[in-house]
Amino acid sequence: MDIRNIAIIAHVDHGKTTLVDNILKSSKIFRENQESGDLIMDSNDLERERGITIFSKNAAVTYKDVKINVIDTPGHADFGGEVERVLKMADGVILLVDAFEGPMPQTRFVLQKALGLNLKPIVVINKVDKDNCRPDEVHDAVFELFFNLDATEEQLEFPTFYGSGKQGWFNDSLTPTDNIEPLMEGILKYVPAPKVSEGTLQLQVTSLDYSSFLGRIAIGKVTRGSIKENQPFSLVQADGTIKKQRVKELYVFEGMGKRKVTEVLAGDLCAVVGVEGFNIGDTIADFENPEALPIISVDEPTMNMMFSINNSPFFGKDGKFVTSRHLRDRLIKETEKNLALRVRDTDSADSFLVYGRGILHLGVLIETMRREGYELTVGQPQVLVKEIDGKKCEPYEILVIDVPEEFASKAIDLVSRRKGEMILMETKGEMQHIEFEIPSRGLIGLRTNMLTATAGEAVMAHRFSEYKPWKGSIPGRNNGVLLSKEAGETTGYSLDKLQDRGFFYVDPGEAVYAGMIIGENNKPGDLVVNPNEGKKLTNHRASGSDAATSIAPKTLMTLEECMEYIQHDECIEVTPNFIRMRKVVLDENERNKLAKQMKAQDA
Template sequence: MDIRNIAIIAHVDHGKTTLVDRILHTTKVFRENQDTGELIMDSNDLERERGITIFSKNAAVEYKGVKINVIDTPGHADFGGEVERVLKMADGVILLVDAFEGPMPQTRFVLQKALQLNLKPIVVINKVDKPNCRPDEVHDAVFELFFNLDATEEQLDFPTYYGSGKNGWFNDSLTQSEDIMPLMDGILKHVPPPVVSEGSLQLQITSLDYSSFLGRIAIGKVSRGTIKEGQPISLMQTDGVKKSRVRELYVFEGMGKKKVQEVVAGDLCAVVGLEDFNIGDTIADFENPEALPVISVDEPTMNMQFSINNSPFFGKDGKFVTSRHLRDRLIKETEKNLALKVVDTDSADSFMVYGRGILHLGILIETMRREGHELTIGQPQVITKEIDGKKCEPYETLVVDVPQEYASKVIDLVTRRKGEMLVMETKGEMQHLEFDIPSRGLLGLRTSMLTNTAGEAVMNHRFSEYKPWKGPIPGRNNGVLIAKEAGSTTAYSIDKLQDRGFFFVDPGEEVYRGMIIGENNKPGDLVVNPNEGKKLTNMRASGSDGTVSLPPKRLMTLEECMEYIQQDECIEVTPNYIRMRKVILDEEERKRQQKRMSAEAV
């Protein structure tokens, strides 16, 4: 059967998953009366809540007698590890670009990976129905991007399609067509069939799946030869060769998998029955095994300390609370999350976890807490390196689109955090700004930027390179309000403390000594007692005993907490609560520690 393998790549929110929906509906994967909803491929709860793709997924459709394997990839820079490895399964890519925003930082990142793998690109300019869109300018910008990324003559001669995934049409010109058939025909015409070399079996494992019934499942593309059910094979790993046997074989069909007897070179398949395999391993011939080059993934740029929950509320909320639970879960995550690294520390209760960024680590923590884990996480730190005898740190390219009246505030915020402006241009009513900024400077920047631009700023960033250390970057300006003792907060106390700052807790919430309950209006931390009740007498005065009117507490998401905390603070994460606290809960002990550190510094 004729086969095409195509990956869909784009910046976050440019419409990849919506395009996959259209392909699935056009090729009649579902019954006419079947209610599928939207964003069919984003099946994970976290993906649906956040409206982003986190895990790459496969679907297979049949169009005009040709099987098309479609791979939906994440658009966020933090999940670049997912994109890099699944591109190995594709022979062509659809580069999706928003007709207003044009190529964004992540577009550049994934396109560069695709061009290096010599994949055939098709450019799709989406959302041409949006007001003030500029498809022609965007087409020129995409061509310029290809040129800057050293695309070959053949790659520069890319076909372009215009349309709207939401309205269900794509055409090779700006005139509206009936449906997405012109694009489907373009895939058959421009994407080459898989290139198959002669020789014995080779299949590189590029993705993992798990079934409680079948166990771990290896997914990859058969590069050459044929793989059959029951066939003995060699599993080529970095540290040696294991002999094994294929128990069951599946190919992708629609949204699911279909059991088959054999799979020929060029098709994607799922293999059941292998023990202890890793991503990047090669399934090869039993007699004459030959390995494929190991998949390389960009290194992590940030680390965080994960430890067991050691707060006074330990064990009240979660199922998994011991260091053994924490260790097993983190090791399990590294099997399928290539960009993640876990290292033991001096303490048996703590682990250092290395990842691509705040979102990458935040998704892991959010997933763990939903599974019932309790843990404490420290402040995110960037990973420094020594290059040519100099201390170097990771830098990122930061792109901000903001209404013109707020542009000066954005420039001021970024330059204070050691950012340098590279580009400033006008896009319609928006100002387009590009900066080079140390990764440290991005911690906490999103919150202050949204506050200063009335929520109008759209900010994106991606790792660029390591450069010399830029020196200290100012962190949070204000101190925090810390609970003096354990107990239940009262409206009376919080009302009396209103002029000290704003609160992260409501009346009636349980707090403990050393827990962060609000932000101080001034620099420096302040220990307060939020649990004091009103002294009652039997005398009443009309008007003075009215109900207390309090503003609602400020809700902080997990990522906002990660950006907010300082060196001596940490976050307690449980299935139902996210609490910020001091690492040392006792106030006297904290003061002694500060004195010791000051003495050492002198």
């Protein structure tokens, strides 16, 4: 059977998953009366809630007797590791670009990886139905991007399609049609059939699936030979060890699901059941003469966080998995499929250092764990510092901000305070497009401040650039926090009296404990307050003092906002139903002692 393997790559929110929806609907894999919904491939709860793709997924459609394997990839820079490994399965890529925004940081990152693997690109300029779109300028910008990334002559002659995923049409000109057939024809015409070399079986595991019935399932592309049901094979691992095993079942992708088969030939993607103890990057090879494929290399993590057991007074009240053994097993299991993640043991048996690509990457892991019933404490995110040529170096990122003109000066001021340097500023329609080079540390906590300063209008994106010399100290949070003095339930009476001190993260009637952060102070420096005090009930009434209390509702913080908010002496308690911020040392006297010791050491 004729096959095409294609990955869809783009910056976040440029319409990858909507394009996959259109491909699935155009190939009639749903019945006429079947309700398919939108963003069909974003099946995970977290993906649907956030409206982003986190995990890459496979689907397969048949068009004019040609099987097209489609790989949907994430667009966030934090999930770049996910994109890097699945590109190994593709022979061509559809580079999707927004007709207004043009190429963005993540577009550059994933395109560079695709061109490096010599994949054939097709450029699709999406959202041409939007007001103030500029498809011709964007086409020129994409060509310039290809040129800057040292694309070959052949890659520079990329075909371009225009259209609107929302309206369900794509064409090789700006003339609207009523379907996406021109694009499907383009895939058949421009994407090469898989290159198949002669020889014995080779299949690199580039992804994995899990089934409660079948266990872990290895997914990859058969690059050489063929694989059959019940066939013995050798599993060649990264360190060179070879395990002899046997295939139990074989599946190929069909529509949104999988179909069981007895043999898969070179060039097709398949799922293999019965492979034990494999990792992503291992090679399933011939039983007699195993030959390994090159190991998948993934960029290094740039950030780490301390994960510990929950040791707050509310330990064990909410979660199902609370011990360090539970925590360690879950983190090790995550590293099997999350290639950009690393886990290291620390001096304490209860704490582990987890390395990741960014706040969102680690935040999604924590959010997934709390939904599974885990209780844990996480510390402030830290960037990874390296020594290069005897100099202390830290990771830098290219930060791109699109902001209305009247807020441009505020955006530049905010980034400059965090040691960012402006490298480009240009006008895009009604927006100012500004690019900075900024230490990764400077990005922590920047998004919230930026959205506040620009009335929510700023669009930010960033990608890792390189390690450069340390830039000195970067100012953190300006204000201190309000801390609870003792355990108990907050009262409306007490919170009402404290409102002039700051704003709160708790409502009346919530359980708190000593050392827990219950609000933000209006001034620098932390303040210990008593939010649990009730009104003294005497038989004397002061006139007018019994008026109803009017308390501002609590400020809600997402997990990522909490991660960006906390300082080095604070941490976040995460349980299935609560996210609480607290001091690492809960006792006020102990905290003061430690602070004095630290001052003495500095002096």
